[in-house]
Structure formats: structure tokens, C-alpha cells
Amino acid sequence: MSSALPLDDNVLPNEAQEEEDAAPASQSSRRRERRERRRGPKKIRQITTLIFHPVFIVLFGLLGLALMISFFLVLNHPENVPSSRGVDIRLANQNRHDLSPSDLAELQVKLSQNQQASAEQARDHLPSTTKAKAKSGGSPKLHGHQPKLVPKYDPKPFDAAANNPHLHPLAPPLPIFPTIPNSQQLIDDLLHHNKPTIAGIIAFFYRYLEKLHALHKENAKDNQMPEMDIITNYFKLTQDSLTPLEQAYRGRTIFPIREEEDAIFVSLAAFREHLLAPTLMSALDQAEHPEKLYFGAVIQNCFGLNGTVCRTGLQVIGKNAEGKDQVKMSDAPPDENGIETFCKNPKYKQYCDSGHIRVIYLHDTDALGPATARYYASKLWGGEKYFMQMDSHLEFAKEWDRKYKEEVQLARNYPKAILSAYPPGFSEFNGQFQGGSPGGRLCTCEFSQNGVENHIIRINQFGNTPKDAERPTQIAFIAAGFFFAHSSFLKDVPFDPYVPWCFMGEEIALSIRAWTNGWNIYAPRKSLIAHQYRPGRLGLPKFWESVGRDAGRPALNTKLQKHVIRRIKHMVGYTDDTPELIEKDGDGVVLTDYEHYSLGNERSLQDYLKLTKIDVINQKCQRMDWCEKATLE
Known part of the structure; x- marks a missing residue:
């Protein structure tokens, strides 16, 4: 029996010993193999030697130089090179200001065709389900066409040397139709030298309104x-007269915003208004800082000048045999000028003398509706931090100015935040309004079935903001009779001078334009103003009763409105109001300069309609739970 012997560290088993003996020979052969691998195959070594031969290096250098010269010539003389997109590259690269109108039109058509072709080509490579989403935006289409968007502007810088142009020179609010000293120079500075003043703006608009009065x-x-x-x-006169002002300040506010002053501008459009003076007094009396309030009022009165006989509104005088109201219009004295009443009161005269009250006057027969009057009023803004638009028959709660500032700043989207509501009502002005009730919410709408209103979208109020809301919550719409915002609103959503004679449609247009420009709309949590709502049976004058009075055409406003309101319906995407159909019907003029007062570029019309559950194609408004329940901040 053999015994296992222990292995010594220096003694190897037989197989291990044989492997060790063979090592020296194999190591030599492996070194040769590694050298061959590093050098590469023999054929490749020969090619490498040939490529790096000096003759070949010179040839490759000459070839590269020739290619560079050819590339340079193509870039500088592209007219003979066909573009893969079918666009004349020479035309596209040329400065557009140097193009003839026909060449520019050709370029725009070709670019449009190429963009459409590229989009269609991309869709052709999508699966069928994805193609459907690409065409519809991923959800059912809610409007009939895509209106033009506002173009990008290159605005002028502000004049840093201007010294309080909202105050110097002063434009006194009285008398009516005043003569502005040095008006021609002020207008020239306004239009041509980037030196706006409130006095120059007022002088400019009086020039225009004189022409408008003569036209009527x-x-x-x-x-x-x-x-x-x-x-x-009207459109020709307005375009010829107002375009120089509009062009001079596109893409910016007319004045720089005086952020540090923390002032509020209040825009007022007053048509034959008997509560204008009490409204101004209430606003100042109840403000925490009345010295920081500035008012821009457009007074549309029957002044009784040159033998003009003023008239009442339609007054209900009884019932006929069928039980329907009988109405009549009567002669009336000239209207009270609320500005005069206000400024002659010793308590308030200081505001009139210091430039806090800015006024444009026009005859009641030249009134073209609230939207146009608010366009005029917006031009009386002089750089105040906040812009507030309101009706001219209101009462105010204590410290309303401070509370609205705080409220809008609490909104998540501030400074692009708008407070708006239909205020609670009052019947008689008594100065006792306390405020503090929950703010109403503009959360519903309907397509009007009234033949006069041409199926325009009307907005309505539904519900109140919860009492325990920590901050303002979003709503769907802007009320034209009251909204409060940072004044950069005027840059993004300039008021449109091309919606005369329209009473309805103003609010949906403001809402869509603001939202697509990135502004969110909020309900104030508490009501700080109250409004006098006026049923027709009171017999107070309405602007549409004055339109056509001089010509003896009492229903003229309704007939004019049905054409002009297509401008708004086109913006909203009504299927019957495409540019082609409007032009075909002979109404093309109503789209004059439309693109400057159209939708913004930050959010889409489709997304707004989806958010607000408005189906323009089928003319339906659905309930918005997020709005009614105040869940969206």
C-alpha cells in the first residue's frame, strides 16, 4: 500500500513539469505573433504606405481645395441651384424690404405651400391612428378654421429722457371739446419722435373724431x-387716421410702466351717464390711496350744441291691446356732464387740476358702442402700474384699491393675471355699499339665439368663490364691465378699433385674446364694487338708438353689427366666418388689420375651447366643473 507523499513547493507533478519545460519555446513564437498583429496584414501595410506617399498627399489637398471653392460659389450664386423645397432661394435670402409686392407675395405663397407639403409628408409616414390625432390636435376639433396669430414685433425703446409725460403738459378735462395748445407739435412728437404725452394723445384723437363726426x-x-x-x-377713415399711432407703438405700451408708483388707471366709457360723477366720487372716497388713482373717461353725450335736440331712450308708457309694452322716445334736455359736476365740486377739484382726470368727449351720435369707447379710453393710460376697466355706474367698498392690488398679486400667474366678475347689483346709488360678499364666477356661456346677436357667444355667471379659498382661482371669461390687471396687459392685448356697432362679442374676444397670450383669468374672492343693472324698461338712452338718428334709420345699428361681428366670429373659429366666406359675402373689409388684434402665440385657440368646453362647430357650451368648483389656481 503506497502512501501519499506531500508535495514540496519546488516539486511539480509530471504534467506541470512538462508544461514548464515547453514554456521557453512557446513564448518566443507568441512574441512574433504579437508583432505581426500590431503591424497588420502585409497588404494593408502596403496600402498605407501608398496613401501617405507625398504625391498622394498633394493630390488630396488639391481635391479638398476644389471642393471648398465649389461650395463657396454655390452659396454666393444659388439662383441656378434647385431648392429641395421648391423655393427660390435667391428670393428667400433677399431682404424682404427690397422685394416688389409681387415678389413678396410669390415668396409667401411658396413658403406656405412648402410648410403645408412638409406637414402632409410627415403625416403620411405616421400610423393611421396617429394621423388622425395630427389632424385634430389629439382631440375633436372645436373650431372651424385657424385664425391668424398676432405677429412678432420689434418695438422701439422708450424715451428715457421723458419727464412725466403723463402730466406735462397738462390736458385739462374741461371745457368740452377743448383746444389743446401746441397740438400739432404734440401730435408730431407722438407719431414720429417717440415722445408721447397724454395731451398729444388727446389732441390726436380729437383730430380723428372731427373727421368721424363729419363722416357721419x-x-x-x-x-x-x-x-x-x-x-x-368707417374702416377706411379709421385705418387712414389711426394706423400711424398704432404702428408707432406696436409691441409695447405707449408709456413705460411706473412700477414704483403703484398707481391704478381706471378706464371709463360713459354713454349719456347720469351716475358718472357719483361713481368717480365713490372711487376716490373709498380708496386707501386716492392720490394713486388716475381716470380715463370717454364722455359720449348729447350736448345740445348747434340746435341739436336731445332725445330720451325708449320709454315704456303702457300696454297695448295684446298686453305688450308700448314705448316712445321724447325730447329731452342736454345730458348732464358728469365730469363738470365732479370737477366743480371743491372736494374733488384738485384731481382735475393735477392731471388725474383725463377726458375725451364725443357726440352721442358718433358713439359706436362700448368696445370702441373702451379703445379710446385705453389710450388715456399714462404708465400706471395697474389697469382697471369698469362701467360708469358703480359703488365702491372701503379700501378697494389696496385689496384689488393684493388680490391680483396672490394669483398664481401674476403678473399675467386678470381679476374679473359681474359685480353684485344695486338699484339706487346711496353710498352705503360695504362689499365683502363672495365673488361671482364667470363659468358658463351660451350661443345666443337672439337674431340680433347673430349666434355670438354670451358669457354668464354661475356660483360663487368658496369663502375659505386661500387665493384667487381661475375662471373662463373676462367681463368687459370690470376687470383688473397689471398694465402689461395693454401690450399683449391692445384694444381693437375695428369693432364698431358691436354690443355683444366683446367679452369672448377679450377672453380668448388674453388667454392665448398667456394670461389667466381669476375670480376675486370678495366683491369690492357694486353695479347698477338697468333693464330696458327704465327708458335710459342706449348707444344703438343714436346710431342712424341723424339719417332717420332707427334700426341701422343692428344691420351694421351683423356684418362687423363677423370679425369676432372669425377669431373664435365659426365655420361660416372663414376669410374666404367673409370675402365671398362682400364683408372682407371687416378683417382690416385683423392680425394685429388677433390671438396670441403662447397658447392655442383649440386649447382654450377645450378648457372652457366650447364647441364652436356645433355651437354648444358645456359645464366646466373646474370653474364652478374653483379647483384650478
Whole structure:
């Protein structure tokens, strides 16, 4: 029996010993193999030697130089090179200001065709389900066409040397239709030298309103003048007269915003208003800082000048045999000028003397509706930090100014935040309004079935903001009779001078334009103002009763509105109001300069309609739980 022997560290088993003996020979061969691998195959070594031969290096250098020269020539002389997109590259690269109108039109058409072709080509490579989403935006289409968006502007810088242009020179609020000293120079500075002043703006608008008054008098001589002739005359005058001002300040506010002053501008459009003076007094009396309030009022009155006989509104005088209201209009004395009443009161005269009250006057027969009057009023803004638009028959709660500032700053989207509501009502102005009730919510809408309103979207209030809300919550719409915002709103959503004679449609247009420009709309948590709502039977004058009075055409406003309101319906995406159909129907003039007052570029019309559950194609408004329940901050 053999015994196992222990292995010594220096003694190897037989197989291990044999492997060790063979090591020296194998190591030599492996070193040769590694050298061969590093050098590469023999054929490749020969090619490498040939490539790096000096002759070949020179040839490759000459070839590269030739290619560079060819590339340079192509870039500088592209007219003979066909573009893969079918666009004339020479035309596209040329400065557009140097192009003839026909060349520019050709370029725009070609670019549009290429963009459409590229989009269609991309869709052709998508699965069928994805194609459907690409065409519809991923959800059912809610509007009939895509309106133009506001273009990008390159605004002028502000004049840093200007010294309080909102105050110097002063533009006194009285008398009516004042003569502005040095008006021509002020207008020239406004339009051509980037030196705006409130006095220059007022002088500019009086020049325009004189022409408008003369136009209306001329139109009145022919009481059979076709409606579209009246509309065309207005649009031509307005475009010729107002475009220089609009162009001079596109893409910016007219004045720089005086953030540090923390002031509020209040825009007021007053049509034959008997509560204007009490409204101004209430606003100042109840403000925490009345010295930081500035008012821009547009006074549309029957002044009784040159033998003009003023008239009442339609007054209900009884019932006829069928039980329907009988109405009549009567002669009336000239309207009270609320500005005069206010400024002659010793308590408030200081505001009139110091530039806090800015006024434009026009005859009631030149009034073209609230949207146009608010356009004029917006131009009286002088750089105040906040912009507040309101009706001219309101009462105010204590410290309303401070509370609205705090409220809008609490909104999540501030400074792009708008407070808006239909205020609670009052019947008689008594100065006793305390405020503090829960703020109403603009959360519902309907497509009007009233033939006069041409199926325009009307907005309504539904519900109140919860009492325990920690901050303002979003709503769907802006009320034209009251909203409060940072004044950069005027840069993003400039008021449109091309919606005369329209009473409805103003609010949906403001809402969509603001939202697509990135602004969110909020309900204030508490009501700080109250509004006098006025049923028609009170017999107070309405602007549409004055339109056509000089020509003896009492229903003229309704006939004009049905054409002009297509401008708003086009913006909203009504299927019957595409540019082609509007032009075909002979209403093309109503889209004059439309793109400057159109939708913004930050959010889409489709997304707004989806959020607000408005189906323009089928003309339906659905309930918005998020709005009614105040769940969206």
C-alpha cells in the first residue's frame, strides 16, 4: 500500500513539469505573433504606405481645395441651384424690404405651400391612428378654421429722457371739446419722435373724431346708403387716421410702466351717464390711496350744441291691446356732464387740476358702442402700474384699491393675471355699499339665439368663490364691465378699433385674446364694487338708438353689427366666418388689420375651447366643473 507523499513547493507533478519545460519555446513564437498583429496584414501595410506617399498627399489637398471653392460659389450664386423645397432661394435670402409686392407675395405663397407639403409628408409616414390625432390636435376639433396669430414685433425703446409725460403738459378735462395748445407739435412728437404725452394723445384723437363726426353727417344725407358703404367708409377713415399711432407703438405700451408708483388707471366709457360723477366720487372716497388713482373717461353725450335736440331712450308708457309694452322716445334736455359736476365740486377739484382726470368727449351720435369707447379710453393710460376697466355706474367698498392690488398679486400667474366678475347689483346709488360678499364666477356661456346677436357667444355667471379659498382661482371669461390687471396687459392685448356697432362679442374676444397670450383669468374672492343693472324698461338712452338718428334709420345699428361681428366670429373659429366666406359675402373689409388684434402665440385657440368646453362647430357650451368648483389656481 503506497502512501501519499506531500508535495514540496519546488516539486511539480509530471504534467506541470512538462508544461514548464515547453514554456521557453512557446513564448518566443507568441512574441512574433504579437508583432505581426500590431503591424497588420502585409497588404494593408502596403496600402498605407501608398496613401501617405507625398504625391498622394498633394493630390488630396488639391481635391479638398476644389471642393471648398465649389461650395463657396454655390452659396454666393444659388439662383441656378434647385431648392429641395421648391423655393427660390435667391428670393428667400433677399431682404424682404427690397422685394416688389409681387415678389413678396410669390415668396409667401411658396413658403406656405412648402410648410403645408412638409406637414402632409410627415403625416403620411405616421400610423393611421396617429394621423388622425395630427389632424385634430389629439382631440375633436372645436373650431372651424385657424385664425391668424398676432405677429412678432420689434418695438422701439422708450424715451428715457421723458419727464412725466403723463402730466406735462397738462390736458385739462374741461371745457368740452377743448383746444389743446401746441397740438400739432404734440401730435408730431407722438407719431414720429417717440415722445408721447397724454395731451398729444388727446389732441390726436380729437383730430380723428372731427373727421368721424363729419363722416357721419355726410352719411346721414343719404338715408338709403347701403350698409356696407357705411362700414367701408368707417374702416377706411379709421385705418387712414389711426394706423400711424398704432404702428408707432406696436409691441409695447405707449408709456413705460411706473412700477414704483403703484398707481391704478381706471378706464371709463360713459354713454349719456347720469351716475358718472357719483361713481368717480365713490372711487376716490373709498380708496386707501386716492392720490394713486388716475381716470380715463370717454364722455359720449348729447350736448345740445348747434340746435341739436336731445332725445330720451325708449320709454315704456303702457300696454297695448295684446298686453305688450308700448314705448316712445321724447325730447329731452342736454345730458348732464358728469365730469363738470365732479370737477366743480371743491372736494374733488384738485384731481382735475393735477392731471388725474383725463377726458375725451364725443357726440352721442358718433358713439359706436362700448368696445370702441373702451379703445379710446385705453389710450388715456399714462404708465400706471395697474389697469382697471369698469362701467360708469358703480359703488365702491372701503379700501378697494389696496385689496384689488393684493388680490391680483396672490394669483398664481401674476403678473399675467386678470381679476374679473359681474359685480353684485344695486338699484339706487346711496353710498352705503360695504362689499365683502363672495365673488361671482364667470363659468358658463351660451350661443345666443337672439337674431340680433347673430349666434355670438354670451358669457354668464354661475356660483360663487368658496369663502375659505386661500387665493384667487381661475375662471373662463373676462367681463368687459370690470376687470383688473397689471398694465402689461395693454401690450399683449391692445384694444381693437375695428369693432364698431358691436354690443355683444366683446367679452369672448377679450377672453380668448388674453388667454392665448398667456394670461389667466381669476375670480376675486370678495366683491369690492357694486353695479347698477338697468333693464330696458327704465327708458335710459342706449348707444344703438343714436346710431342712424341723424339719417332717420332707427334700426341701422343692428344691420351694421351683423356684418362687423363677423370679425369676432372669425377669431373664435365659426365655420361660416372663414376669410374666404367673409370675402365671398362682400364683408372682407371687416378683417382690416385683423392680425394685429388677433390671438396670441403662447397658447392655442383649440386649447382654450377645450378648457372652457366650447364647441364652436356645433355651437354648444358645456359645464366646466373646474370653474364652478374653483379647483384650478
